[in-house]
Amino acid sequence: MIHDKIGQLSTHPEIIANYDLLERTGVWKELSLFQDEVNLLNELLEEASKLFNIKTVNELIVYVGKKIQDKFIPSYLAFVIQDEFYSEKPNTTCFHKMERIENIIEIESFNPYKKIFSLSPTSITFEAFEVLVDNKQYTDVFLPVQPKVLIPLMGLDGVYGFIVLGKKVLDSEYSKSELKYMDCFINFTSISLQNNIHYRRAILDVKTGLYKHSFFMKRLEEEVAKIKRYQHVISIMMLDIDFFKKINDVYGHMAGDFILYEMAKIIKNAIRIEDPAARFGGEEFIVMLTECKSENAKIVAERIRTNIEESVFHYEDKEIKMTVSIGISEACHQNFHQHSTLIMQADMALYHSKRSGRNQTTLYQDIKDLAENKP
Numbered sequence: 001m002i003h004d005k006i007g008q009l010s011t012h013p014e015i016i017a018n019y020d021l022l023e024r025t026g027v028w029k030e031l032s033l034f035q036d037e038v039n040l041l042n043e044l045l046e047e048a049s050k051l052f053n054i055k056t057v058n059e060l061i062v063y064v065g066k067k068i069q070d071k072f073i074p075s076y077l078a079f080v081i082q083d084e085f086y087s088e089k090p091n092t093t094c095f096h097k098m099e100r101i102e103n104i105i106e107i108e109s110f111n112p113y114k115k116i117f118s119l120s121p122t123s124i125t126f127e128a129f130e131v132l133v134d135n136k137q138y139t140d141v142f143l144p145v146q147p148k149v150l151i152p153l154m155g156l157d158g159v160y161g162f163i164v165l166g167k168k169v170l171d172s173e174y175s176k177s178e179l180k181y182m183d184c185f186i187n188f189t190s191i192s193l194q195n196n197i198h199y200r201r202a203i204l205d206v207k208t209g210l211y212k213h214s215f216f217m218k219r220l221e222e223e224v225a226k227i228k229r230y231q232h233v234i235s236i237m238m239l240d241i242d243f244f245k246k247i248n249d250v251y252g253h254m255a256g257d258f259i260l261y262e263m264a265k266i267i268k269n270a271i272r273i274e275d276p277a278a279r280f281g282g283e284e285f286i287v288m289l290t291e292c293k294s295e296n297a298k299i300v301a302e303r304i305r306t307n308i309e310e311s312v313f314h315y316e317d318k319e320i321k322m323t324v325s326i327g328i329s330e331a332c333h334q335n336f337h338q339h340s341t342l343i344m345q346a347d348m349a350l351y352h353s354k355r356s357g358r359n360q361t362t363l364y365q366d367i368k369d370l371a372e373n374k375p
């Protein structure tokens with residue numbers, strides 16, 4: 001390494017004999033600056049390989065937050081990131097004195113900041129930012145974190161977010177070299193963030209934030225393969241919104257999309273975090289409940305169904321009521337089914353719910369004989 005070479009050279013007898021000359025001509029100083037730069041680049045390369053291996057946005061925020069705080073000791077630090085692409089409201093994470101704190105920055109929409117950083121995609125002091133934006137509504141929101149510098153997180157798609165550095169604990173200014181280091185470090189952070197966001201976009205449905213059909217099917221196949229080997233049991237819940245077409249016809253497609261998003265929220269809130277839920281098709285959802293027999297899946301399904309039935313969806317000035325029909329199938333060690341059969345059975349149960357008047361849950365088990373006797 002260059003660093004080691006400089007170290008070895010400095011002990012060479014001829015160099016020691018001419019030390020004064022090297023000192024007077026400034027060669028030593030230049031070499032030590034060069035050495036510092038090499039050290040910094042090595043540190044950044046190490047950081048890059050760590051950053052690129054981080055799997056989630058949350059882990060990335062925690063890692064980068066710790067690094068920045070260790071190195072620069074800002075009083076406050078905030079991350080504003082729009083990773084939930086189906087919502088305009090960005091996610092904000094704040095730190096104070098090395099600790100994560102409750103959010104103290106309230107931003108309703110990321111769009112104005114997206115426009116500002118698209119025009120000026122580099123780090124900027126807060127004072128310059130205030131002049132550039134010239135609208136207190138968009139700048140005063142940062143005052144609780146005593147902002148000094150804002151650094152955008154840029155990617156192929158434009159701005160994904162930005163970091164707000166609060167003033168230093170010791171109140172000194174950020175030096176040029178600190179800001180230069182930060183720029184490189186944040187460039188790597190942006191690439192990692194971009195990878196994370198694009199991966200999520202590849203597997204999540206844009207209108208609901210639930211998994212896409214393709215990702216769900218892969219997970220289902222994997223889980224089905226484990227059933228026999230590990231004596232697992234899984235249930236599949238298929239949901240279809242009742243008379244959804246009417247919503248589009250009466251209130252328009254945007255109202256329909258809003259209902260899809262709200263339904264997805266209700267479904268997600270009712271299931272365990274490890275159980276994948278997906279948008280199966282237009283207004284159909286599917287959930288895989290792992291280690292869950294169909295009787296227990298029915299309890300979850302009924303919770304979702306009644307929650308939807310009792311909800312009033314407020315879209316603009318309209319109050320909309322909805323219901324869903326649900327079908328459930330189960331596979332276990334003794335009663336094994338391939339994933340395609342499981343889906344077909346959940347589908348049959350769902351259509352039984354539809355035919356029997358909608359707004360109800362059916363277990364495939366309960367209609368099995370009926371279904372098997374069908375021509």
Ligand code: GH3
Nearest residue numbers: 240241242243244245246248253254256257282283
């Ligand atoms: P049923 O109770 O029998 O399920 O009736 P339904 O009206 O829900 O069923 P149908 O299959 O006739 O209509 C589904 C509708 O879902 C038709 C289509 O316009 C709508 N749809 C599908 N995808 C989307 C979407 O992404 N957004 C909106 N707004 N509507 C969608």
Ligand code: MG
Nearest residue numbers: 240282283284
């Ligand atoms: Mg349908």
Ligand code: MG
Nearest residue numbers: 240241242244
């Ligand atoms: Mg429907």
